[in-house]
Amino acid sequence: xxxxxxxxxxxxxxxxxxxxxxxxxxxxxxxxxxxxxxxxxxxxxxxxxxxxxxxxxxxxxxxxxxxxxxxxxxxxxxxxxxxxxxxxxxxxxxxxxxxxxxxxxxxxxxxxxxxxxxxxxxxxxxxxxxxxxxxxxxxxxxxxxxxxxxxxxxxxxxxxxxxxxxxxxxxxxxxxxxxxxxxxxx
Amino acid sequence: xxxxxxxxxxxxxxxxxxxxxxxxxxxxxxxxxxxxxxxxxxxxxxxxxxxxxxxxxxxxxxxxxxxxxxxxxxxxxxxxxxxxxxxxxxxxxxxxxxxxxxxxxxxxxxxxxxxxxxxxxxxxxxxxxxx
Numbered sequence: 478x479x480x481x482x483x484x485x486x487x488x489x490x491x492x493x494x495x496x497x498x499x500x501x502x503x504x505x506x507x508x509x510x511x512x513x514x515x516x517x518x519x520x521x522x523x524x525x526x527x528x529x530x531x532x533x534x535x536x537x538x539x540x541x542x543x544x545x546x547x548x549x550x551x552x553x554x555x556x557x558x559x560x561x562x563x564x565x566x567x568x569x570x571x572x573x574x575x576x577x578x579x580x581x582x583x584x585x586x587x588x589x590x591x592x593x594x595x596x597x598x599x600x601x602x603x604x605x606x607x608x609x610x611x612x613x614x615x616x617x618x619x620x621x622x623x624x625x626x627x628x629x630x631x632x633x634x635x636x637x638x639x640x641x642x643x644x645x646x647x648x649x650x651x652x653x654x655x656x657x658x659x660x661x662x663x
Numbered sequence: 664x665x666x667x668x669x670x671x672x673x674x675x676x677x678x679x680x681x682x683x684x685x686x687x688x689x690x691x692x693x694x695x696x697x698x699x700x701x702x703x704x705x706x707x708x709x710x711x712x713x714x715x716x717x718x719x720x721x722x723x724x725x726x727x728x729x730x731x732x733x734x735x736x737x738x739x740x741x742x743x744x745x746x747x748x749x750x751x752x753x754x755x756x757x758x759x760x761x762x763x764x765x766x767x768x769x770x771x772x773x774x775x776x777x778x779x780x781x782x783x784x785x786x787x788x789x790x791x792x793x794x
Contacts, residue, residue, distance in 0.1 A: 478735070485767055487770075489702070544702075553783050558738075575698070
């Protein structure tokens with residue numbers, strides 16, 4: 478359960494995507510611990526139609542988020558945080574993106590239109606990202622370049638196949654992301 | 664009004680209510696600054712902290728027990744205790760004030776990630792997954 482006592486550096490990568498895209502499965506495939514869940518409170522404005530004062534109510538909601546851990550060396554541990562991509566969680570995004578290396582954005586080729594809001598948030602928070610195309614059973618292989626075009630991604634943004642149930646595929650998507658981060662430094 | 668359909672909850676985002684009000688658990692203290700006791704801050708109990716821990720609240724004691732023998736991230740403390748992240752952060756700040764826990768802060772956010780660190784991450788991933 479405990480980290481290696483020499484581990485001094487914790488880094489994080491966000492696994493981002495819309496509801497049901499496979500974030501938790503992806504994290505579970507590569508995490509060295511059983512994925513854990515944090516509960517946190519966010520405040521959001523709720524629309525109350527009976528309220529004649531015109532001021533939106535603030536309500537508190539608890540959001541559950543899954544995460545995993547991967548020790549990468551004697552000194553470095555990586556945490557993977559599943560991050561919901563809805564606009565209403567942007568308060569949480571400020572904390573999650575602070576110090577994050579980047580993001581793996583998971584997309585479902587059958588539901589690409591649901592990924593626009595996610596990509597919008599990722600770009601707004603200035604995260605470097607790689608797009609992982611999850612392949613679900615029964616769906617035909619989706620040409621990656623069509624995904625790039627449909628999502629209007631830049632030529633530089635890596636787009637990789639990412640069967641989230643497959644440890645190697647999920648790891649390869651992370652490796653692509655880190656290589657991409659390194660390429661931006663040189 | 665009452666027969667309006669309820670908005671469908673999103674299954675992934677569990678909405679829960681606490682059994683004990685959290686201001687009781689936290690003794691009314693407020694959250695530490697955002698960059699303190701973040702999800703990836705690593706925490707461990709100090710070696711000689713066990714005796715003093717007896718006087719703490721049950722929740723703070725649970726946190727102390729959890730990190731008694733090594734380092735865990737703040738997120739893991741929240742995950743294992745089932746306490747909301749905010750509550751865990753407040754409890755840890757309190758325990759640190761009382762000199763009962765050690766914290767290793769995550770790397771400070773930089774404009775660009777450090778090259779050496781990225782290489783360490785890359786090598787670690789490749790070694791682990793044989794890629």
